Amino acid sequence: MTEKTAETKVGEAQTAALELAKRSDDERSAALRSIADAIDERHDEILEANEVDVREGEKLLEDGEYSQALVDRLKLSPSKLESITEMVRSVAEQDDPLGKTQTARKLDEDLELYKRTVPIGVIGTIFESRPDALVQIAALSMKSGNAVILKGGSEASESNRVLFDIIRDATAEMPTGWAQQIEARADVDAILEMDDSIDLLMPRGSSEFVSYIQDNTSIPVLGHTEGICHVYVDRDADRSMAVDVAYDAKVQYPAVCNAVETLLVHEDVAEAFLPEIAAEYAEAGVELRGDEATQEIIDVESATAEDWATEYGDLILSIKLVDSLDDAIGHITTYGSKHTESIITEDTDRASEFMRSLDSASVFHNASTRFADGFRFGLGAEVGISTGKIHARGPVGLEGITTYQYYLEGDGQVVGTYAGEDAKEFLHEDVDETR
Structure with missing residues (x-):
């Protein structure tokens, strides 16, 4: 079977994102519980794959190519997997981040404006070393109705493949292509150029790595370069x-x-x-x-x-x-x-x-x-930590990967009514109302 190109995968994610946004919170949360159950059932398979990654990592540590910190972040264990499934279930239990009315305003009689939360769309994530990051990001994306492109580091390739397969199999009832995995380094350069298809990039890794992403794309980037x-x-x-x-x-x-x-x-x-x-x-x-x-x-x-x-x-x-x-x-x-x-x-x-x-x-x-952690902050998990000052700061949970739309409910009004010498005045009254 021919491997799909990065462009094809991103296109499928765009289609899936529109469908996923319409799925109910019950459906999205049920999918997350299915992921947690599947990880619980396949511990041995995950740990076997992780052992391959860790053995290779330890060889490269001896050769001076990897740091001890990177190898430590790479390792999974039964207790670590239990923490991962606890995190996924915690995300499932979070309040639905979508469809919340942030403000409601009466512009005039029978002309009402609502600002409501919606998914961002397609999120691209590029992360190093930690295979648990793949599950964290996928879980938060599902809960928030976002499609996600997942690119892990080659040092965790075996672990990431198994975890991605588990997530894909456990969410077969959800829109096909909502989660996509890319592995080739060339695919990273390809997605960095897809500013018309990918709405947000979230890199996790070294300061040099994050800086490279920021310097080589026009897609908005949410991340931090260092943790000093x-x-x-x-x-x-x-x-x-x-x-x-x-x-x-x-x-x-x-x-x-x-x-x-x-x-x-x-x-x-x-x-x-x-x-x-x-x-x-x-x-x-x-x-x-x-x-x-x-x-x-x-x-x-x-x-x-x-x-x-x-x-x-x-x-x-x-x-x-x-x-x-x-x-x-x-x-x-x-x-x-x-x-x-x-x-x-x-x-x-x-x-x-x-x-x-x-x-x-x-x-x-x-x-x-x-x-300073999404789970400890009660966010369920985090897709990363942002040190920027725009959109989201600190541990980024569900709220940080949603945006908003304006909904206007009218009854045939036209702008001409509110212009000219006999213009009608707007009411502009804030109301405590949800839809």
Whole structure:
């Protein structure tokens, strides 16, 4: 059987998107539950395919072609698969994002305007390493009525093929072609040029990878280039809390974009705090790098200017002492990637100033940066994290992949009635009404 071209697959997705948008929430949610059940039933098949990818990844790690972080993101396990199916079922249980009336306005008697949520249409996703991303993105696309083009990295090709087959088989009752998989590198260049067919691109991967996508397409791109996240331990921090949060933010899962990369510590608490957190990090195998002031308190490697601007994605952390809240904010503004920042303090006024002074997509008070996640935010899952300021920010769930249409309900009105010397005036009255 001849493999379909990328152009053919995108064309089928366009047709499917129009049909999928008309399917009821009950139908879309039932399809998601079918996906979750199918993944549960085919654990062994998925894990066997994943083992092939991981073995190849570990060989390339030894050759220096892959990083440990990439291999870690690649691995699946029975517990990971259970988390994936829990995520899919969580998406199914979310409120229907479509058909919601955002505003209703009476322009005149029997002339009413409604702004209602609808799918974006065809979404193209290009992602590296993590096979669970394929399921996340497909699930959110189904729930939101969007057709989706899925392009995973070659490092996860065996895992992605099996997962895609499961999704396709489990949703046979839905419009054919609503989910499409492409694998060839040439297909990526092809879809980047399809600005008349693909409505949104969502890349997930390294900063170099996302930048390449942004620089080589005129399709709107939703994504972030780096996850340089910070935790700032303020002079009024609860020390025990600060240790717990700083530890979790780095160690709980260091390979992801919401893990902390730089720890900022107020100089007033450094002598008491740094030895304690350094001991905890040492137990977890974290390599620490610090500025000169940090090195005077604990034994760490010297941090360079490059460290402040680096997303490690590994058990490596840079530490810098600051002399004020403004100093911490200034450092984050200079080196941060507008992803996620957290302040640890018992002073609510200082916490408020910190949060209002930064324009990152997520800013936290007394909480780990690892909470910057669609599932943890109650969004069901996420298609990615956006550090931009237009359309969607932070973890992007169902709301971020919908748009709106204006519906106008009239009774034969014409614009001429409202123009000229005897023009009738509009009412323009907002009403609390849904349709």
